[in-house]
Each structure stands twice: as structure tokens, then as C-alpha cells.
Amino acid sequence: MLFIIIALLILFVAGFYASVHILQWFVDYLAIRYTVNVATLSPLEAVMNIMQLTLLLVLMVCLPILVFVFISYIRPALYLHERRLLIYVPLSLLLGALGALFGWYLSVEIFIPYFDGFSRLLQLQNMWSLNYLTSFVIMDLFIFFLVFQIPLIVTVLHSLGFLQTKNMVSLRKIVVLLSVVLGAVVTPPDVISQLIVAAPLYVLFELSIQYCRFKDSRQARRSVKKRRARAR
Template identity: 30%
Template sequence: MSEEQENQLEKEMNVTGHLSELRNRLIVTAIFFVGFFIVGFIYVKEIYGFFVNDLDFTLNVTSPGDIIWIYFTMAGLVALIVTIPILCLQIWLFIKPGLTPNEQKASLAYIPAIFILFLIGLAFGYFLFVELILPFLLSLNDGMFNELFTVDKYFKFMLHVTLPFAILFEIPIIAMFLTSLGVITPDYMRKVRKYAYFVLVIIGTIVTPPDFILQTIVAIPLILLYEISIYCSKAVYRKKLKKHQEFMEKDTIE
């Protein structure tokens, strides 16, 4: 076997090894997801009670399938939330060998931040839904219609509002990560600020009713979130420049 063939075989073995490791880590994540799903399934009544405790109306079901749907939805939501840090940890362990010790420490700090921001986004979206959006929509009825709320439509609408906020609240972490990779810079984020604002306002319009006040209330936190992302990106960028400068000075001395 020639040297070129040996190198090719070694590359193929490395790729196979990486794919095998990635598969194993995904399997570990899936096992945790199933375990948390089972726990959520067991405590569905308590979880469901938390969401409907303060409602002024009763949710109805129109078929036995709706009951199964709410069980799987509540259990799946719990499993998704709790599995996020597990998934992030498995991804970090997968890329860890290719990182320097400093990069390992810095990237590991992203895991709890991702989880916390996801929870804050969910809580913020749920607060908007319960305190602003739902009361506004109910006020439009004004006695004109007989209200009948089904479980599946109510929770689908609630998730439609809350989940986007959970994802959008990850913007600071995404900005920091992309800055560390050199994909974006704080100057670039400032340059595209007006386009980012426009996109965030559109997202706020999609997840809220057609009311200017509500859309403004939703858009302002999203815009502030983008400004926080610029600040986070700037902090990471400064550290990169400092390390690069120290490296250049050390190289010059040598």
C-alpha cells in the first residue's frame, strides 16, 4: 500500500470515528430525552394544572385524541427544555478535542447561559401571552360570541407565541459564538442594525395580534436584546484582539 493510500485510509478512519462518536453522543441525548419525557408524562396533571390554574375559562376536548395530544405535548415540552443543556454538553464534548484549554473553558460557560436564556425567553413569552395577548383577544369578543376553547388550539396558540421568544433570547449567545469564530464583528452588527430591527419587528408582529401597542411592547425588548448582543460581541472581540496582540508581541520577542 502506497503512502497516499495509507493517508486516504487514515482520513476515512478518522471521519468514521468522528461520525461514530457523534452518533453515540446523539444516542446519549436521546436517552435523556426519553427519560425526561417519561417523567413529564407521569406529572402531566401537575404541569397542566400550572398552565390552566389562573384561566377564567374552562378548556374542552372534542375527541379522545385531544387527551393523548396534551399528554404528549406537555411531556415533550418538559423533555425538550431539560434536555437542552444535555445536548449542548454533548456537542461541547464532541468538539472539545479540537479546542485549546482556554477555548474549552470559555465555550463550556455557554452551556448554562444557553439554558438560562431559553428559560427566560419562555417565561417572557408566557408572561406576554397571559397578561397582554390573551386578555386583548378576549376583549374583542365583547359578548358577541359564545366562547368555547379547546385544549389543543389553546396550547398550540400559546406555544406559537412563547417558543419564538425562547429562541430569540439566544441571540446574545449566538452573537458571542459567531464573534469568537470570526464570522461576525461588533462593527458588522452595528452596520446591519436597522435590518435586524426590521426583522425583529416583523417577528414581533407575527407572534402578536394586530394591535400597535402590543406590537411595540413586544418589539422593544427584542431591540434591547439585539443591543445587548452587540455589547456581548464587543466583549468577545476585545478578548480576541488582546490575545492576538499578545501572541504577536511574543512572536516578535522570540
């Protein structure tokens, strides 16, 4: 127990140190690229943002460890087909990381420049709140962390028998529509930005279909081999 507490304290101190430098880099990056002054609206705003980012970094480091411990704990009680699903846990973390990177790209390269354009149009001086700015970026990271779990959710539902490949194929048009709607909701009102969001969402779903088809064909081949072996 003492070892865990010491390890968490070391992680917290390292995360705090990293958070200060990350936020400083972020502020300098915005100042250079958009000629903006990032301000705090209260004495506690800066330290609260540093603490929030520190906790987020600590969670990111601890999450894989917690997942590993949880899997090790429940694995002996699972059936064989249930144990096979555990391989999707590290895949979920990888997809979430890719989603967070995608959310970062959208926030910094598309959303912020678009909204900044209105300030320039009205010839307003840019002075952004650190709290609102970090909340905006972190929200995008979290949204796309979840969105990029689509292939995993579809694959697990298929593996458990709740979703058939033929049903997924019939859902293509609906997924296209939902992808476009989500792209229109979370992006500025221009076609290119909407497609940048909608296209990856549909591609993720299409990859899920193709993977499930591959699993079905592999399972069918195994069944044929078993029947032939029994016939002999």
C-alpha cells in the same frame, strides 16, 4: 443501558404526573380569569395534550444532560479556540429559558386577553379547545426560545471571524426595522404590544454589540502586552 431505560421511565412517569397538574392549573387559571370553559373536541384530545406536555418536560430535563455528554465527547478533538466556544452552550439554554418565559408572559398576559376581547365584544360564550390553546402557547414558547438565541448567534459568528463589530453597528437600523416588523406580526395591532416584543429583540442585539466590542478591546490589550513583552 438498563439504567438509562429505568431513568427515562421514571422521568416519563414524573413528567406525566406533573403534566396533569400543570394542565389542570392552566385550565383553572383561564376559567377564573377569563370565565372560559376549556373543552375537548375528541376523546383523545386530553390524553394527547398530556402526552405532548410530558415529552416536552422530559426533553427539557434531558437536554442539558445530552448537551453535557456531547460536549464531553467532542472536547478532546477541538482546538483551544474552539473549546472556548463551548462555554456558550449553557448560556444558550439559559437564554432559551428566558425566551420561553417571555413567550409565556406574552401568551397569557397579552395575546389571550386581546383575542378574548373580541369574543366579549360580540357577546359570545367562551369555550376554547384544549388542543388549540396548548398549541398556541407552546408555539409562542418555541418562537421566543429561538429568538432569544440572537446574542449567542451574533457572538459565535464574531468569535469565528464571520462578523465584525463595525458591520454589526451598521446593521442597527435594519435590526430595529426587523424587530418592529416581527412585533407587528406576532402581536395584536396596538403599539404597546408591538413595543413589548420589539424592544427586547433590539436590546438583545445591542447587548451583543457591546459584548463583542468588549472582547475586541480585551484582545487588543492582550496584543499590546505581548508586543511589549517581546520588545523587552
